[in-house]
Amino acid sequence: MSKRATGSNEHGGAYGRPLRVPDGPLSKVGPGTPCGELLRRYWHPVALSAKVIDRPQKVRILGEDLILFRDGKGKPGLLAPHCAHRGTSLYYGKVDEHGIRCCYHGWLFDVEGRCIDQPCEPGGGQNKGLVRQPWYPVEERYGMVFAYMGPLNKKPVLPRWRVLEDLQEGETLFVHGYTGIGVGADDTIEVIPFNWLQNWENIMDPFHVPMLHTRHRAIQYTAAAGNLPEVTFKYTDLGVNYVAHRVGSDGTKVERVSSVVFPNLVLVPDQQLDVTGPTRYVRWLVPADDENHILFHVMHVPAGMDGQAMFDLSSRPRAMGTDKPWSEMTEDEHQRFPTDWEAMHSQGSIACHAAEHLVSSDVGIGMLRRLLRQQIKVVEDGGDPIGVSYGSEDEYLDSYAGNYLMAASE
Ligand code: FES
Ligand SMILES: [Fe+2]
Numbered sequence: 001m002s003k004r005a006t007g008s009n010e011h012g013g014a015y016g017r018p019l020r021v022p023d024g025p026l027s028k029v030g031p032g033t034p035c036g037e038l039l040r041r042y043w044h045p046v047a048l049s050a051k052v053i054d055r056p057q058k059v060r061i062l063g064e065d066l067i068l069f070r071d072g073k074g075k076p077g078l079l080a081p082h083c084a085h086r087g088t089s090l091y092y093g094k095v096d097e098h099g100i101r102c103c104y105h106g107w108l109f110d111v112e113g114r115c116i117d118q119p120c121e122p123g124g125g126q127n128k129g130l131v132r133q134p135w136y137p138v139e140e141r142y143g144m145v146f147a148y149m150g151p152l153n154k155k156p157v158l159p160r161w162r163v164l165e166d167l168q169e170g171e172t173l174f175v176h177g178y179t180g181i182g183v184g185a186d187d188t189i190e191v192i193p194f195n196w197l198q199n200w201e202n203i204m205d206p207f208h209v210p211m212l213h214t215r216h217r218a219i220q221y222t223a224a225a226g227n228l229p230e231v232t233f234k235y236t237d238l239g240v241n242y243v244a245h246r247v248g249s250d251g252t253k254v255e256r257v258s259s260v261v262f263p264n265l266v267l268v269p270d271q272q273l274d275v276t277g278p279t280r281y282v283r284w285l286v287p288a289d290d291e292n293h294i295l296f297h298v299m300h301v302p303a304g305m306d307g308q309a310m311f312d313l314s315s316r317p318r319a320m321g322t323d324k325p326w327s328e329m330t331e332d333e334h335q336r337f338p339t340d341w342e343a344m345h346s347q348g349s350i351a352c353h354a355a356e357h358l359v360s361s362d363v364g365i366g367m368l369r370r371l372l373r374q375q376i377k378v379v380e381d382g383g384d385p386i387g388v389s390y391g392s393e394d395e396y397l398d399s400y401a402g403n404y405l406m407a408a409s410e
Contacts (some may be wrong), residue, residue: 018355022352023352026372029290029323031285034380034387036063037150037380038372040286041154041156041384042263043146043147044062045144045210046068047068048143048296049076049145050143052068052076053069053070055095056068056069056090056092056095058081063287063288063290065081066078066079067081067091067100071111072095072097073097073351074089075111076136076138076145077099077100078138079113079131079133080113080134080135083107083133084109085131090133098110103235105119105120106118107125107128107131109133111135111138111197113135115129115133118131136148141160146158159389160396161282161396163280164396170303174301174303174311175297176298176311177295192295193292193348195291196264196293198344199264201365202340202343202344203259204365204368205254206231206363207361208343210226211229212339216337217336217337217338218337224254225246227246229256230245231361233363236385237387238259238261238384239265240367241257241258242257242258245406246268255270256404257401262385263375265284265285266283266284267282268283268401275310276403276405277402280301281297281403322337326339
């Protein structure tokens, strides 16, 4: 075995072991970084529409600090914070019908950064048309404001999801921007304090379900989830899927399909294996920076059902050995009844890939990282990454994620 695999010596002693160094190319999200440039070729939700108002707010997305607001005509705008005049932050700006006015000398910028007034200059600024506040395109859909932070000549269409648009009478959408993770969701934490990729990889790790969520201390899903599944992974047009087959004690066969979609989307079936059918929600894991991310979740709510109640049921704590909400659990309870949060958070603020020992049950993680590296290279070579479309606004993406009951003979 290599020195790296065993520690500092042939006995694997801890003394002199290598420092845990983050995997740079995959974990960095800032401008000019390999993964950051890949992520910038897609649209990302940056806020819930309902929270974007005429009061400017700070957002941090892909390592960039930005100012988000809604002008008097109802259009959202996402601008660089430092005013093009002399650098005061537009966080202190005043929003009016046409845009945001800097507090210092009153320059007015519209939602695309055009300077449309310089009130201290003769005639309101003869040359104001030469000034542009750096801006990013935004669009609203599914109750969220999406931003495109890549090169303008590469702006793709904002993808539409059939599961979120194919609404029959009485059906609604429930949208939530939140920061908890699966079991253990908790609105009290504003950002998730570790690298987004740890969360995305968790979705392609079906073997943690029987261990962490079922056999460790308490049944967090259903007892049937404790059976080791037979899993196959495959690349799709949009990312990676896994299909986990399980046989229940009554002989029932369930096929559970989970998907990750580039660059950071998650489609996961209901945690209750007996809730069958295609998944009803789409979730985005949006990097705030290298060490923090935020979640957005949109769910298709059947007629007569309450979206908040469904969300609570699927994403909030259930029996884990304690009835307390995750946020009220003691340190002792966190130790005894850990969830995804404890598992991922304790990997570190950025996981160290070089110190891992990936084995056959990690094949999904390996496939995901390989595809990420490959797509980073596609972008570096001037190409378009998977899932990016410049075509019709009316194309729909389909999800194959879900729990499916199989016939006994299958
Ligand atoms: S610094 Fe913004 S108007 Fe002068
Ligand atoms: Fe999990």
